[in-house]
Each structure stands twice: as C-alpha cells, then as structure tokens.
Amino acid sequence: MPAYSEKVMDHFMNPRNVGEIPDADGVGNVGNPVCGDMMAFYIKVDDGRLSDVKFKTFGCGAAIAVSSMVSEMAKGKTLEEAKRITNADVAEGLDGLPKNKLHCSNLGADALRKAIEDYESRSLEA
Amino acid sequence: MREVYFDYGAANPLGPEVVEAMIPYLKEQFGNPLSVHRFGDAPRQAVEDAREKVAALIGARSNEIYFVASGSEANNLAVKGIALMNRKRGKHIVVSAIEHLSVINATQTMEKLGFEVTRVPVDKYGQVDPADVSTALREDTTLVSIMHANSEIGTIQPIAEIAKVVKDESKAYFHTDAVATVGTIRVDVKELGVSLLSLAGNQFYGPKGTGALYIKRATRIMPLIDGGVQEAGRRAGTENVPAIVGLGVAADLAKGDVQDRMAQLVPLRARLIERLTKEIDHVYLTGHPTERLPGHVSVVVEYIEGEAMLLLLNMQGVAASSGSTCTSRALKGSHVLTAIGIEPGLANGSLVLTLGRESTVEDVDYFAEVFPPIVERLRQMSPLYEEA
Numbered sequence: 001m002p003a004y005s006e007k008v009m010d011h012f013m014n015p016r017n018v019g020e021i022p023d024a025d026g027v028g029n030v031g032n033p034v035c036g037d038m039m040a041f042y043i044k045v046d047d048g049r050l051s052d053v054k055f056k057t058f059g060c061g062a063a064i065a066v067s068s069m070v071s072e073m074a075k076g077k078t079l080e081e082a083k084r085i086t087n088a089d090v091a092e093g094l095d096g097l098p099k100n101k102l103h104c105s106n107l108g109a110d111a112l113r114k115a116i117e118d119y120e121s122r123s124l125e126a
Numbered sequence: 127m128r129e130v131y132f133d134y135g136a137a138n139p140l141g142p143e144v145v146e147a148m149i150p151y152l153k154e155q156f157g158n159p160l161s162v163h164r165f166g167d168a169p170r171q172a173v174e175d176a177r178e179k180v181a182a183l184i185g186a187r188s189n190e191i192y193f194v195a196s197g198s199e200a201n202n203l204a205v206k207g208i209a210l211m212n213r214k215r216g217k218h219i220v221v222s223a224i225e226h227l228s229v230i231n232a233t234q235t236m237e238k239l240g241f242e243v244t245r246v247p248v249d250k251y252g253q254v255d256p257a258d259v260s261t262a263l264r265e266d267t268t269l270v271s272i273m274h275a276n277s278e279i280g281t282i283q284p285i286a287e288i289a290k291v292v293k294d295e296s297k298a299y300f301h302t303d304a305v306a307t308v309g310t311i312r313v314d315v316k317e318l319g320v321s322l323l324s325l326a327g328n329q330f331y332g333p334k335g336t337g338a339l340y341i342k343r344a345t346r347i348m349p350l351i352d353g354g355v356q357e358a359g360r361r362a363g364t365e366n367v368p369a370i371v372g373l374g375v376a377a378d379l380a381k382g383d384v385q386d387r388m389a390q391l392v393p394l395r396a397r398l399i400e401r402l403t404k405e406i407d408h409v410y411l412t413g414h415p416t417e418r419l420p421g422h423v424s425v426v427v428e429y430i431e432g433e434a435m436l437l438l439l440n441m442q443g444v445a446a447s448s449g450s451t452c453t454s455r456a457l458k459g460s461h462v463l464t465a466i467g468i469e470p471g472l473a474n475g476s477l478v479l480t481l482g483r484e485s486t487v488e489d490v491d492y493f494a495e496v497f498p499p500i501v502e503r504l505r506q507m508s509p510l511y512e513e514a
Contacts, residue, residue, distance in 0.1 A: 033470065034470040034471055036452045036474045040509040058474075060431055060432075060433035060434050
C-alpha cells in the first residue's frame, strides 16, 4: 500500500459524513475527474456555526480520507474557525500524507472554504 | 477471505526449478565469468547456457542475445543505441502512441538531442494500422519501435505485417518491445521479422533484474553502458550470474509450454471479462476483445477511482493494478488510455487484472463476488454517480 498512515486508512475505510444535504446552506465543488480528484462539500449553518457537514468524493484513498477529516474538523466550528482550517492542519490530523498526495489536502480545505463562501454570498443576496 | 494474486504483470512467483538453479550461483559458485582461474569456469558456462536457452525461446542464435538488467534497459538500448549509431544516415524515429514509458521517454530524450519522433496513433482497441506506419516512414527514418503487446490494455499488435512494411518501404531497423509477450504467447524473431526485440525475466516466472535484447547479427548498435568486454562489448558490467541463470531456466521452461499456458489462461480471462461486464453496470473492457494477452483483463469502472478500488480489493485479499493518475507515483494519467480515446475522468477508473499460472476459476469467482460491493460503496461516495 502507498505509505498511508493508520489514520488515513481509518478515514478511508470508515469515512465520516459521507452524503449530500439537499437543502444545504452552502455547496463547494473542487477538482474534476480529469485530474483524478473531485470533492463536493455541503454545509448547514446555524447561529454562525457549521451544524452539519457532508461530502461526496471521487478520488483515491488520500482524497477520501482528507474529505472525511475535513468534515470532522469543520463540524461544530464557527465559520471563521472553519475558514482557518489549512491543508497543513488536515495533513497533520491524518498523521501525515505521502508527498505526492499532499495536493489532496489542499483540495479538501479548498472545498470547505468554497462551501462557506457560497453560503456567505447567498446571505449577501438574501 | 481468499488470497488472490491478479498482478502477474507486475511480478511473478518464481518456479522452484528457477530458484534451485540460482542458488549455487548465490553460494559456492560465486566466481566472475571473466576470471581466468577455475572460479570463473562454472559461472561462465552457466551464463552461456542461459544465453542458449533464451535464444531458443525466441528462435534466435545464441550470439544475438545480450543480457541486460530489465525490459526498460533493453528498450533504452534499442532506441538510443540504434538511433545514435545511425545518426549520420538519419534522425527520424517512429513509435506507436502506446509504447511503454521506457520507449516513450527514451524517444523524448532523443528529441532533446535533435532527433525527430513520429508517434503513430492507435485505434480504439489500441491497434496500430500498418498503413499508418507506412505513412510515417521517411527517407531518414532509422528506427521503428512498436511493442508486441501492451501491458496496460493487453492488445497484441500485427508485428509481422508492420515489419514487412518497414522492410519494404524503408531502411529503418525494426524493434519490438516483447516484454509482455515472451513466455506467454508464441514469439519467434524470424516470424515477426524484427531486428531487435526486448524481453524481461520477471514476466515469465523468472527473477527480477534480468532481461535481454535480441540484436540480429550484423546490426550495429551504440552501447549505453561502456566499459568492460561483457556481452561482446555491448553492455559492460559484471554479469548478474544467479539472475541470468534463473532467466535461462525460466526461458527453458517456457519453451514448449506456451500453448498450455494459453490454454489455462484464455478461459479464465473470458470468464472474468464476462462476469465483470455483465454483473456490474458502467464497466467497459479496454483493449482488443480477442487480440489480447491470454491472461489480461483491463476495464474502466465509471464514477470511481482506481487507487481507491485497489485499496479496498487489497483489504479483501485481492492484488490488482490500475492505470489511474493517482496510482502513478508521478501523478500522470495513462497515455495509453488517452491514446485509445478514453476520456480522462473515465480513465481514472482503470483496473488492470493480470492472471497467471496459479490463477483458478475459484479466484475469478471470488473476485466477481467481492468486487461489486466495492464498486457500490465507492459509487455511493461519488459526486458523479446518481442512482437510476
């Protein structure tokens, strides 16, 4: 197996928060199947906190593990706290990622951020 | 759970006879074949015996076989050695779009050195049309290299037809990368009509770290590895005697066994393809349906990604491979799947299964049992999959 940590394998085998939120408050899509990784993040916001986070991912072991870890880290946080989650945080939370998989952690953090930005731009329109 | 090894394309278990034959050369017969004293005698003879056996397997003469350390090295020696030796005559090389990376990247290096390379396209099954090779040939073409079969999609090329075109219409040398075919299907250099041919031990139950380049007599070539006099001055370096001995035994065992090997594999291949494509939706065979390596099954599975499939299969005891971008250490998509027109998203769902002599019907059926739930599980997670 590629040098995946136990944590990565755990999140890959038992991903947390897989799914969609049909009436999501924000949606973030990143990546595309061409590059081999694609993530869709769905968030529900209550009182300025992420009350629910779900994701769907097309990608390798690292991509799925990252999505799961991001969703776990983000749930319950305020929007500001969630926006500050970096790819380094994600990689650390997973006890590290192989060098050629670090880009997956970028994608996860980006997808979350995009979902939050989507929510914020919708609130502006309201 | 069942242990199923479907990655013979990556590595093969060695036959006990191969291992037995190698051991003395790892132990008491440790001498250098070039030594004048008695310690060189047995190793020297062993290397020459192996050379004869490899030659016999492909219908060549003993002195046309040059030992190298891998199929990739054989390919590099063929491409660079012929191109450089003939550079005054011309600087044009013709290859197919689906050659092994050792050939593709060697031609890229040659481009940096001022050579021109034409990459002949393939059809949706990965086959080269000899007419396209004909079109590509020029006055200044010195080398044509088209692989006998492709290890990613299994497709076998019409090498004899292509060789005839090259011979009739040019002065180029014709090389074939037969790493995927030697020891698996019938390979005879005269029947194929090639001047050079690559083979590798770890593809037919021999050890890793050995291969050979067949160079037809009277073909001049520039060595890659300069130095001593080994391999008639064409490939320096003290011979890896034990590995060469193993290669020889593997070749000897393959000769005369190829028909039986094919007879064992073809029905398994058919059963696996049938079950995969019939029992799971949105799964498509890649490569030619019939002109393909006897134990080779390659598919693309829509909506999900290759590495994730391999990890889950591994958890279930199944060893397989993939051509997906994430599986490649270099994070490069498969040039082979691109060349046959598979769009990149779908190409990332690549799964490559290569069966071998210990594969059984039970293995195939076990795979067919554990794979659908894996596909379902990953599709449930995928933003691309919508249940009908």
